[in-house]
Amino acid sequence: MRLILRHKSSRYHHGHLAESLLEAVEELAERFGLEAVTLRGCAKLIGVAPSAAFKHYRDKRALFTAFATRALRLMAARMTATASQPHEHPFLEVGLAYVAFGIERSAMFQAMWRSELIDPSDADYRQASQHLGALLAGGFAESLLDDDQRKLSPQELLAWSSVHGLTSLFVEGALGAGLDHAGKLAYARATLVALGPSLAGETVA
Amino acid sequence: MRLILRHKSSRYHHGHLAESLLEAVEELAERFGLEAVTLRGCAKLIGVAPSAAFKHYRDKRALFTAFATRALRLMAARMTATASQPHEHPFLEVGLAYVAFGIERSAMFQAMWRSELIDPSDADYRQASQHLGALLAGGFAESLLDDDQRKLSPQELLAWSSVHGLTSLFVEGALGAGLDHAGKLAYARATLVALGPSLAGETVA
DNA sequence: CCAAAAAAGTAATCACTGTTCACATTTTTT
DNA sequence: AAAAAATGTGAACAGTGATTACTTTTTTGG
16 A cells, blocks of 8 residues: 655645545554554554644544444445445355455454544444445345344344454454465355354345 | 552552553543543543653553553453353354453453453463454454464354454444444344354354 | 646644543552 | 562653644635
C-alpha cells in the first residue's frame, strides 16, 4: 500500500488528508498493532502537523470510526462480489470471503468489532453496518448491530458465529500460527464444510 | 466486587497491591472499557502512588498479562467445574460455560484474547493458556496457543469456533443488545443445540 | 477579476499517560 | 539491634490527544 504523501514538493495543502489518515491507520496498525496507532504517528507518517488531523476528524474516535466504516464497506463489497458469482455452495464461499478478509486485513477486521473505539451514533458508520447486516441476511444473518433486530434463527446465528469465531481465532493469533495464507483458508474451508449437516434443509445452506 | 484498599488507616504498606491492581483493572475495564484502563487510574482507585505499581509489574503489559492469566485460569476453573458434573450433553454444557463466562466477565474475556496487551513469553501466562488448552481438549480442542499444536479435526475446530464466535458477538455488542443475561444464555443454548447434527458421532458430541 | 470568506494547514500549549529515579518507610533476616 | 530487602512516595521525563490563535491557500460572489 502506498501512502499518499503531499501532492508536490512542500505544498501547503495536502489535498487528500482525510483519506491519507485512514491509510496511515491501517499501515501502522498492521505493523505495530491497533493499540499502538497514534494520531501523531499517523500525521508524521503523512508528513503533516498533528493538529491538522482535527480539521478532518473531531477526535481520535472519529478517525477510528471512519476506519471501521471503511472496513465494513470493504468487507461488504467482498462478500457481494463473492455472492454475485454462481457457486455450488454459496454459504460456504461467502463465509470463506468473511474469513479471508479477516486474515488479509486483520487491522480492519479488529477495528470493525472494537466497539470502544467506535462512535455508534455516527451516520456513515450506522449505514455501513446496516448494509453489511443486509448482506449477511442473504448469507446467514438478517440484521447486524441493529437496535430492533429480529431474532436470528438458531441456524443463522450458528452460521454467523462459526464464521466469525473462526476468523477471530485466526486474527487473534490463537490459531494457525504456523500456517500460511492458503493453509489457513484450506483449514477454514474444511471447518465450514463440517458445518453442513447442521444447516441442511435451510435457506442458508 | 470490593476492592482491597489499605489494611488500616494510612498504613505505608498496602499488603495486597499486586492482587488489588488486578481487581482494579477489572473494575475499571467493566466500567469504562479495556482501552480506558490506565495504570494511574488503577493506582488512584486503590489509593497508592502510580509508581508503586512498578514494584509488582515491570510495565503495563505485564499487569495486563497477569490479568489475562487470571482470566484464563478462572475460565478453565469454570469449565472444569461444569465438566465434572454429569450432563446429558457435556459439550453443550461446557460450551455454555464458555459463553457464560464471556458474558459475565466481559473485560476478562476481551483481555485474554487481546494479544497486543499480552507478553506471550510470560511463564505464568503460557502455563495458564496451555492448561485451558488441555481442558478444551476434553471439550473440543486439543491445544491452544501452542507453537506445535496438532491440527484440530474440522469438527473440533468447528465446535470451538462456534462457541468462541458466539461469545465474541455477545461481548463485542454485535448481538443480544436487548437481551438480559438469561435471554442471552437461552439464545446461545438454542444455537449450540443446532450444532448437534455436525458433531454427531464424534467424541466431541 | 479580485476582495472576502471558507477551508486546510502550522506552532505553541495543556492535562494526562507510562516510566524512571532518588529517596523514605516498613518488614524481614542475620 | 543492625543490615538488608521489600515496598512505598514524589518529582521528573518524553509521548499522547486535544485546543487555541494564527497563517496560507482555495473557493466564491459582486
